[in-house]
Amino acid sequence: MKIIVIGCTHAGTTAVKNLLRLHPDADITVYERNDTVSFLSCGIALHVGGVVEHAEDLFYSSPQELAALGASMHVLHDVINVDNENKKIRVRNLQTGEQFTDKYDKLVFTTGSAPVIPSIPGVGLKNIQLCKNYYQAQQIIKKATNAQKIAVIGAGYIGIELVEAFATNGKDVTLIEGANRILNKYLDHEFTDKIETTLREHHVTLALGEKVESFIGNSAGGVQAVQTSKQTHEADLVLLCVGFKPLTDLIKDKVDTLENGALLVNEYMQTSDPNIFAAGDNCAVFHNSANHMAYIPLATNATKMGTLVAYNIKRPTFAYKGTQGTSGLKLYDLNIASTGLTEEAAAIYGLDVRSFTFTDHERPTFMPSAEEVRIKLVFEQESLRIVGAQVMSKTDQTHLMNTVSVCIQQQMTVTDLAFADFFFQPHYSKPIHLLNSLALNILEQREPMQKTAEVRVST
Incomplete structure (x- = not known):
């Protein structure tokens, strides 16, 4: 069996390693347009902030490793056409310009995503920088050395982490976001208000509810300011962190996709063409909280x-369980994480939800370093099905979101969580675990409603 893999970052690298392990007799050929694989772009802010000294440490594999395992590796090769009817691809060698054709039995499409470049006047000026791959990370470090006024566009996780890194290094940092608050896709107001206060305390300028209208250049062709819908912000380096788009142009007219081009795959990672499998940032995923x-x-x-x-390349074997979009962030002394839907996002999906925010110590207060934890649970009003949660604390309680993530995946309710089994040990927890307490408080609040309903039925 001839398997061709196009693209080799996270999905591609794990696919190749497991294909080689599970199917040692298969011919595995990889085409990658870069000369590297497996770069952890989420670590760029750590590199900028000096936590990770060498960007090379952000790789967890290499073309050499995959080749040694048995893959036929072709880096700096760009696939320019996919003929799925005849199971052929057209490839260009980026070093020589040579073009050639290759054939496959199964195609694995793991091309990933690319940063969104907004069509804003002046976006092509020097020192307007993307933040995704290894080489962009190197450019950011180099350009930031002489920059003093840095503007970060986009207040998602990557933007927030870069802001902290630059501010810690003594830069004059402005965070510009079109929405009226930061991290709005991951957290509700109770949490973002605290994070915004923390950023301001560290001298970060927040320009919220401001849409970027243009970039203003200087005589040397470099950026010198960002013009928004409200004001002008001086900047000699701009980081664009406004989101990602799936890289699917090669096949998006040949298979089923979402409106944004993200590939639709079944639970076994097959596209609508059964001989083309896809995985990673170029795909849509099933969101268990939203059922969408x-x-x-x-x-x-x-x-x-x-x-x-x-596992599924030869025959359906293991099904994908969906996702809750669980994610975490460390910002200064705050540990933050979320899973599933926020209260605002649940309303967008048409879910009738309620929420409860609970603050308590993670350990008994007789312990000398017990810290407060703020945790929020979002659940459906009638069924009590858990659809989301958020946590923030100065101690690391982000693991709680992994627990709630499993609850959502298993369609658990508030009642299930209230009586779930967790251990007690004063170094780590309380006799009534935080998640138990959170859910029990929700049930207690609902008791008056239930009693009222019982009275109405009895009369």
């Missing part, structure tokens, strides 16, 4: 999907 297909580009989704490609 959605575009959620995360390395965790990509690696699971890439592994499933290898």
Whole structure:
């Protein structure tokens, strides 16, 4: 069996390793337009902030490793056409310009995503920088050395992490976001208000509810300011962090996709063409909280999907369990994480939800370093099905979101969580675990409503 893999970042790398392990007799050929594989772009802010000294440490594999395992590796090769009717691809060698054709039995499409470049006047000026791959990380470090006024466009996780890194290095940082608050896709107001206050305390300028209208250049062709719908912000370096788009132009007219071009795959990672499998940031995923297909580009989704490609390439074996979009962030002394839907997002999906926010110590207060934890649960009003949660604390309680993520995946309710089994040990927890307490408080609040309903029935 000849398997061609196009693209080799997270999904591609895990797919290749598992294909080689599970199908040692298969011919595995990889085409990658870059000369590297497996770069963890989420670590760029750590590199900028000096936590990770060498950007090379952000790779967890290499073309040499995959070749040693048995893959036929072709880096700096760009696939320019896919003929799925005849199971052929057309490839260009980016070093020589040579073009050639290759054939496959199964095609694995793991091309990933690319940063969104908004069509804003002046976007092509020097020192307006994207933040995705290894080479862009190197450029950011180089350009930031002499930059003093840095503007970050987009207040998602990557933007927030870069802001902290630059501010810690003594730069004059402005965070510009079109929405009226930061991290609005991941957290509700109770949490973003605190994070915004923390950023301001660290001298970050927040320009919220401001739409970027143009970039203003200087005589040397470099950026010198960002013009928004409200004001002008001086900047000699601009980082664009406004989101990602799936790289699917090669096949989006040949298979089923979402409106944004993200590939639709079944639970076994097959596209609508049964000989083309896909995984990672170029795909839509099933969101268990929303019961809906959605575009959620995360390395965790990509690696699971890439592994499933290898298991299912010959026959359906293991099904994808969907995602909750679980993610986390460390900002200064705050540990933050979320899973599933926020209260606002649930309303967008048409879910009738309620929420409860609970603050308590993670350990008994007789322990000398017990810290408060703020945690929020979002659940359906009638069924009590859990659809989302958020947590914030100065101690690391982000693991709680992994627990709630499993609850959502298993369609658990508030009642299930209230009586779930967790251990008690004063170094780590309380006799009534935080998640138990959270759910029990919700049930207690609903008791008056239930009693009223019982009275109405009895009369």
